[in-house]
Amino acid sequence: MIKRSDKIGIIGLGLLGGSYAKGFYNAGYRVYGIDIDPEAIAFAKRMKWIVEGGDDPALLSDCDIVISALYPRLFVEWIKENQHVFKEGIILSDVTGIKRQVIEEVNAVLRKDIEFIACHPMAGREYKGIAYADCNQFETSNFIIVPTENNSERAKEAGYDIGRILRFKTISELSPEEHDDIIGFVSQLCHVIAISLMNLSENEKLVDYTGDSFRDLTRIANINENLWPELFICNKDNLLKHIDALEQQVHILRDYIEEENIEAMKALMVEATARRKKFDRK
Amino acid sequence: MIKRSDKIGIIGLGLLGGSYAKGFYNAGYRVYGIDIDPEAIAFAKRMKWIVEGGDDPALLSDCDIVISALYPRLFVEWIKENQHVFKEGIILSDVTGIKRQVIEEVNAVLRKDIEFIACHPMAGREYKGIAYADCNQFETSNFIIVPTENNSERAKEAGYDIGRILRFKTISELSPEEHDDIIGFVSQLCHVIAISLMNLSENEKLVDYTGDSFRDLTRIANINENLWPELFICNKDNLLKHIDALEQQVHILRDYIEEENIEAMKALMVEATARRKKFDRK
Numbered sequence: 001m002i003k004r005s006d007k008i009g010i011i012g013l014g015l016l017g018g019s020y021a022k023g024f025y026n027a028g029y030r031v032y033g034i035d036i037d038p039e040a041i042a043f044a045k046r047m048k049w050i051v052e053g054g055d056d057p058a059l060l061s062d063c064d065i066v067i068s069a070l071y072p073r074l075f076v077e078w079i080k081e082n083q084h085v086f087k088e089g090i091i092l093s094d095v096t097g098i099k100r101q102v103i104e105e106v107n108a109v110l111r112k113d114i115e116f117i118a119c120h121p122m123a124g125r126e127y128k129g130i131a132y133a134d135c136n137q138f139e140t141s142n143f144i145i146v147p148t149e150n151n152s153e154r155a156k157e158a159g160y161d162i163g164r165i166l167r168f169k170t171i172s173e174l175s176p177e178e179h180d181d182i183i184g185f186v187s188q189l190c191h192v193i194a195i196s197l198m199n200l201s202e203n204e205k206l207v208d209y210t211g212d213s214f215r216d217l218t219r220i221a222n223i224n225e226n227l228w229p230e231l232f233i234c235n236k237d238n239l240l241k242h243i244d245a246l247e248q249q250v251h252i253l254r255d256y257i258e259e260e261n262i263e264a265m266k267a268l269m270v271e272a273t274a275r276r277k278k279f280d281r282k
Numbered sequence: 283m284i285k286r287s288d289k290i291g292i293i294g295l296g297l298l299g300g301s302y303a304k305g306f307y308n309a310g311y312r313v314y315g316i317d318i319d320p321e322a323i324a325f326a327k328r329m330k331w332i333v334e335g336g337d338d339p340a341l342l343s344d345c346d347i348v349i350s351a352l353y354p355r356l357f358v359e360w361i362k363e364n365q366h367v368f369k370e371g372i373i374l375s376d377v378t379g380i381k382r383q384v385i386e387e388v389n390a391v392l393r394k395d396i397e398f399i400a401c402h403p404m405a406g407r408e409y410k411g412i413a414y415a416d417c418n419q420f421e422t423s424n425f426i427i428v429p430t431e432n433n434s435e436r437a438k439e440a441g442y443d444i445g446r447i448l449r450f451k452t453i454s455e456l457s458p459e460e461h462d463d464i465i466g467f468v469s470q471l472c473h474v475i476a477i478s479l480m481n482l483s484e485n486e487k488l489v490d491y492t493g494d495s496f497r498d499l500t501r502i503a504n505i506n507e508n509l510w511p512e513l514f515i516c517n518k519d520n521l522l523k524h525i526d527a528l529e530q531q532v533h534i535l536r537d538y539i540e541e542e543n544i545e546a547m548k549a550l551m552v553e554a555t556a557r558r559k560k561f562d563r564k
Contacts, residue, residue: 122491122492122493123493124493141493142490142491142492142493144491170490172487172490172491174491179491182485182488182491183491185482185483185488185496186488186491186492186493186495186496187493187495187496189479190479190495190496190498190499191495192532192535192536192539193475193479193499193532194495194499194554195535195550195551195554196528196531196532196534196535197471197472197475197528197531198553198554198557198558199531199550199553199554199557200467200524200527200528200531201467203464205454206464206467206468207560207561208424208452208454209404209424209426209454209456209461209464209465209468210404210424210468210561211404211405211406211423211424211468211469212502213468213469213472213473213476213502214467214468214469214472214561215561216472216498216499216501216502217472217475217476217498217499218554218558218561219498219558220494220495220498221554221555221557221558222554222555222558222559223551223554223555224551225547225548225551225552225555226548228547228551229544229547229548229551230544232539232547233539233542233544236539236540236542239539240536240539240540242482243532243536243539245482246478246479246482246532247529247532249478249479249481249482250474250475250478250525250528250529252478253474253477253478254474254522254525257474257514257515257518257521257522257525258518258522260515260518262511262512262515265507265510265511265514266507266508266511268477268481269477269505269506269507269510269511270507271480271481272476272477272480272481272500272503272504272505273503273504273505273507275480275481275503276480276500276501276503276504277504278489279489279492279496279497279500
């Protein structure tokens, strides 16, 4: 449970870390920020999102809740090197997009008095950096808590509190295995498709012949190349499975087109239309 | 060239036909509409988009410019049966999403005194029906004129005029072969992907774990099953070629993921990001 007097520490003031700082600030919390980039710290201070910040981990020594908004591997390294600054019994959380490996590696090195509750705010953007930070998007986004069987009710409750304080639209729980499987599908597979589609044609004039379809399917082809290869590799087993399944599904439709099987095509379209309706924003 | 006094006939008052009627009406033209659905006619009359309308083709006998907003095969059938009502020397245009076959079949049956200039407004939507008609979307959309070598300057100019009167963002020309190749890529391939992705998982709870990526890539999975199988079949050669190319492109990235080749993945992401920037709306 997060109390109103709890101090919130955020490691990494990028797009998501900055949005978290802003969201906690808006909700009346005292936020402390760590970043190696002095400009990110200066920006967050100017906006009043953090009361104190810098590159010294000791700035988090009085925090009750610490949230890492670092890339997965950097997160594990940071904890190894700097967790000695934390006071006893704090709750640690994160924003990482893949979970099994992060949870295992963090818990393998984490102090025994500190509990890690993994969370995934599904609010990434095709931009990077604190200048794009925006916590309004949380109100239309999903928040997933990813507990292990070793997590206490207290830590899970802190996860729900983070989602509630930041005003996420839905808050749900998935096991690390379920999470990585589903994320491999709804997020990573979509990025693989967008990158591939974007790289398929060198036609410079394509933009003049384009409707919204291509624009929609490639929005996320604008991708952070320093983060995503790591996410793909950490979830390789699931992602490869989903890529292979997509390929088979495309082949079904491809064959119907080749055979000019109108009724079979219609059935796939009716099914897709019915399923898609559930995803329309209310 | 379209004169301000020219009467505009529109065959088929669905989403696009209705938007055309509204756009020409807004620009001060007198529009006549044909539809077998009395409700579509009543709607267009109530909105004042058409001065006269009904299911009788003879209502178009005084029109100078006639635009078909019917599905491709229906368009050809309609011309065969009803072109006798047109006055001499008019210009015929359309909104069809595929061109080679339509141009060939229409020209094969068309009266010699009438000239057909094929046009493709890239402003389809994932809805159908005149109730969704909206000509504002044209201002952010591309308009493609698809002349053959037999088209006169006068007919091409009429194509440009349609694009200008309806306030399309860009107007360009493509040959029927170029058009169908490019549309097979930027539109049809995207619909194949969206349908396949949407049909891939039966997980009813997916909507609670979804970010914007999956939502974006499947928007067009909400698809008119009475129109699209016909569009796919009419452009089968191009579409199958693009599906096969996409599959190869996905495989390149798939193999890099399997090999954990970070540098190669980064290069694909940097390339995709650079290309995508050109498609951002200004």
